[in-house]
Amino acid sequence: MSCRYTRARTTAEAVEALVAAKGEAHVIAGGVALVILMNERLVEPTWLVDVSGIDALRSIDRLPDGMIRIGAAVTHREVAESEIVAEAFPMVPEMAAEIACGRIANKGTVGGSICLADPQGDPPVAMLALHATMRTVGPDGARDIPAREFFVDLYETALREDELLREILIPPMKPGSVTAFGKYAARKAMDYTSTISVAVRLVRGADDGPIEEISLGFGGVGQTPVHSEEVENVFVGAVPSDETFGRARKKLFDVLDPIEDHLYSADYKRHVAAVTLRRTVMKAFDGTWEGEGVLIR
Numbered sequence: 001m002s003c004r005y006t007r008a009r010t011t012a013e014a015v016e017a018l019v020a021a022k023g024e025a026h027v028i029a030g031g032v033a034l035v036i037l038m039n040e041r042l043v044e045p046t047w048l049v050d051v052s053g054i055d056a057l058r059s060i061d062r063l064p065d066g067m068i069r070i071g072a073a074v075t076h077r078e079v080a081e082s083e084i085v086a087e088a089f090p091m092v093p094e095m096a097a098e099i100a101c102g103r104i105a106n107k108g109t110v111g112g113s114i115c116l117a118d119p120q121g122d123p124p125v126a127m128l129a130l131h132a133t134m135r136t137v138g139p140d141g142a143r144d145i146p147a148r149e150f151f152v153d154l155y156e157t158a159l160r161e162d163e164l165l166r167e168i169l170i171p172p173m174k175p176g177s178v179t180a181f182g183k184y185a186a187r188k189a190m191d192y193t194s195t196i197s198v199a200v201r202l203v204r205g206a207d208d209g210p211i212e213e214i215s216l217g218f219g220g221v222g223q224t225p226v227h228s229e230e231v232e233n234v235f236v237g238a239v240p241s242d243e244t245f246g247r248a249r250k251k252l253f254d255v256l257d258p259i260e261d262h263l264y265s266a267d268y269k270r271h272v273a274a275v276t277l278r279r280t281v282m283k284a285f286d287g288t289w290e291g292e293g294v295l296i297r
């Protein structure tokens with residue numbers, strides 16, 4: 001089967017191609033995920049719209065209102081090395097630096113990861129905890145979709161077929177906020193296998209008082225990247241203690257519905273999520289980490 005290829009130079013050109021293709025086109029950025037799907041014949045595109053050369057999608061900026069804007073075609077490597085992002089949300093570059101290996105990080109993009117909506121992808125998990133907004137562009141202009149409404153089902157997002165993701169907007173955090181990212185991955189970097197991750201953003205109470213606010217993202221424990229207000233509510237007004245983490249663990253076992261796979265049972269994934277949550281909250285709260293770094297092998 002032949003496949004048409006459009007290398008768009010502007011978002012307008014890309015949208016024009018998507019509209020003309022009437023749902024038959026696939027956007028391609030780094031191609032890290034899409035080319036694997038094509039090799040496996042799981043996707044057989046007849047039109048590829050390449051957005052990796054659109055300058056407007058390639059930059060990271062701090063906007064005048066303190067919002068951080070990450071263009072959809074920014075690579076994981078560029079996020080890992082961004083001083084703007086590190087200063088605003090230290091866990092994001094830390095997370096990006098742990099993605100796969102150099103080759104994948106150099107080509108794979110944040111937008112590609114978010115639009116793929118793999119429940120194990122790391123950037124979607126961070127964006128849930130940071131209450132990011134996905135700004136899309138289509139024939140009717142731009143549309144803002146909160147991260148918490150973007151991931152609809154397994155590999156399915158709220159994007160329409162004639163839209164592309166233009167940028168991710170992350171709001172500034174309140175004073176006293178801290179962040180951390182934790183990941184359990186029994187693998188080497190080049191395996192595409194089961195991982196479980198947790199992103200934490202929390203506001204510490206004054207003088208080591210109870211947690212004032214918390215927001216969490218979970219990866220690898222459901223059909224989509226997961227957030228749960230029920231789990232978050234366990235921590236609000238509480239200090240991190242065995243009792244608090246015990247209640248959070250119980251809640252996680254109630255709300256998480258992980259996909260069982262060849263490596264782990266659903267209950268084992270719930271258990272790992274609870275342990276990783278505890279370690280990651282403690283890392284955010286007082287900088288300690290009871291494991292061996294972000295990536296526990």
Ligand SMILES: Cc1cc2nc3c(=O)[nH]c(=O)nc-3n(C[C@H](O)[C@H](O)[C@H](O)COP(=O)(O)OP(=O)(O)OC[C@H]3O[C@@H](n4cnc5c(N)ncnc54)[C@H](O)[C@@H]3O)c2cc1C
Nearest residue numbers: 027029030031032033034100108109112115121122164165
């Ligand atoms: C060996 C291996 C290890 C990996 N390890 C990790 C890991 O540790 N952590 C992790 O998070 N990920 C991991 N990944 C996944 C990888 O990081 C992502 O698949 C990659 O970021 C996807 O980005 P891309 O630009 O290559 O997307 P592409 O492959 O180009 O596209 C992916 C999907 O997104 C769509 N898309 C892309 N950009 C846009 C856009 N702007 N608007 C609309 N739709 C768009 C495409 O149509 C396609 O459906 C791994 C992958 C491999 C192969």
